[in-house]
Amino acid sequence: MPAPTHPTSRPFLRHSGALLALCVGALLAACQPQNEQTAAAATPPVGHYEGSLGAAGQAGARATLDIRHPSPGHYEAEFTAPGTLSFVADTIVFSNNQLRLSRPARPGQTLALTLDGDFWRGTLTLDSTKVTTLLVKRGVPTPTAYRTEEVPQATGSAWLFAPADTDTPGAALVLLPDAETAPTAAIWADALAREGVIVLLLPPADSATAAEETPRLQAALRLLHGTSGADTTNIGMWAAGNRAATLASLLTGPGAPRAAFFIAQNTVVDANTRAAFRELRSRKMPLLALYGGAGALARSAAMRNALGGRRGAAVRVYRAAGADLLVPGSLGPVFGPGLPGEVVEWLRGQ
Structure with missing residues (x-):
């Protein structure tokens, strides 16, 4: 049985994650000179x-x-x-x-x-x-588009997707999927990294309480601030479902993690989250709300009411897409109409 091997960790990362030195060969059980x-x-x-x-x-x-x-x-x-x-x-x-x-x-x-x-x-x-x-x-091989690094977590591995070109600082984000969107979250990380966005994909969480999410977010933001190629003034968060609702409340609480923007995916707006999103609106944080799947129209209408018409906030609905903003294809899922371009364009405008 050949030993699994991993690509090398990127020299432009200052974070010490899992060992990614590649050992190739059926008889290699560990890296050798x-x-x-x-x-x-x-x-x-x-x-x-x-x-x-x-x-x-x-x-x-x-x-x-x-x-x-x-x-x-x-x-x-x-x-x-x-x-x-x-x-x-x-x-x-x-x-x-x-x-x-x-x-x-x-x-x-x-x-x-x-x-x-x-x-x-x-x-x-x-x-x-x-x-x-x-x-x-x-x-000969073409230049690489981006590189990956596994980052061990107590609740499962996170993955860092970072463009190979670090000469031009770009946006970075923490991606927090819920159980429904986790199976395809890596598709989004891949697409954004190819467009120059650094993505730290965290493992899905069974619960999304402030006590559990706060240390995860603080550690994730520290890692992104230490990643070469990241514009440290443009590091934000993308969360789905209940994690987005929890994150909205976290960002308005005392000692909140500092984020430059917030993308909320399929968030249900109730009395508590409405107050949080309105507070973010008053703080002029750039907000993008994305909706797909069952109930997308009703949920998006509630979010529009919460955000109002403030400049910098946008609510978009992809009726043909599922909750993961993808549609079925003959060779696996594909992006919904206008995606991922509309998200990339919004990120570049912040």
Whole structure:
């Protein structure tokens, strides 16, 4: 059984997270010095591969795979495909010409390939769906779009998605999904990171009390403030469901975490949350409320009443999308109409 291996942690992160040094090879149980790796480990072939995905009865879709070797003993892999299928792998296993890639925070999505000359042949697994994949080598790998780092938490791992380009400071946010939106939250983290937004994806929480969320948020904000490439004046939060309601109350309480903006997803506005959102409105915090799924129209109307017409606050409804703001597609979910562009545009305007 090959030992799972992880891409290298990014040099532009000042945070010490989980060990991400990549050890490739079936017989490696732990990271070894470079000279030992050279002798003992098989290494995945670096390059840019192009090809297609094919599901039974459907037209093929274009796909690419980039395998990179950024430093001695370290490898990275990035899979690019239509819709929401693209990802930078957090785990790379290579042995006996077989490659297996896993997607961060989406354990149901894996890519398993076998090397045959210049070809990779295999299967992209999307939970219970399997898609045939064929890729051929076309040259050197393209530059990476973003990198990931696993950050262990007491309640499960968080994931940091950060653009590879750190020369231009950009917005950063803490993403707090609820149980309903957690399965697809990594799709949003991937999409925003590709647009230059740093995202720290926290694990879902069974409860969303102020006592539990406050230390999580404070630690998350500290990490983002210490991440190279983050505009420290433009770090905000995105929360879904009850976590958004709790967060709205936290941001108006004593000793509140300092956030530059707030995105609330599918938040139910009741008497308590209405007061909190009105207080945020009076403090002129930029607010974006997003709604999809059952009850979206009624919930969005209540949020509009709470926020009023203040400049900087926006309420948007995506009637065709579910609560996760995605719609079903032939190869997995896709973004609702106008997404993710409308969210990215709003973030850039803050």
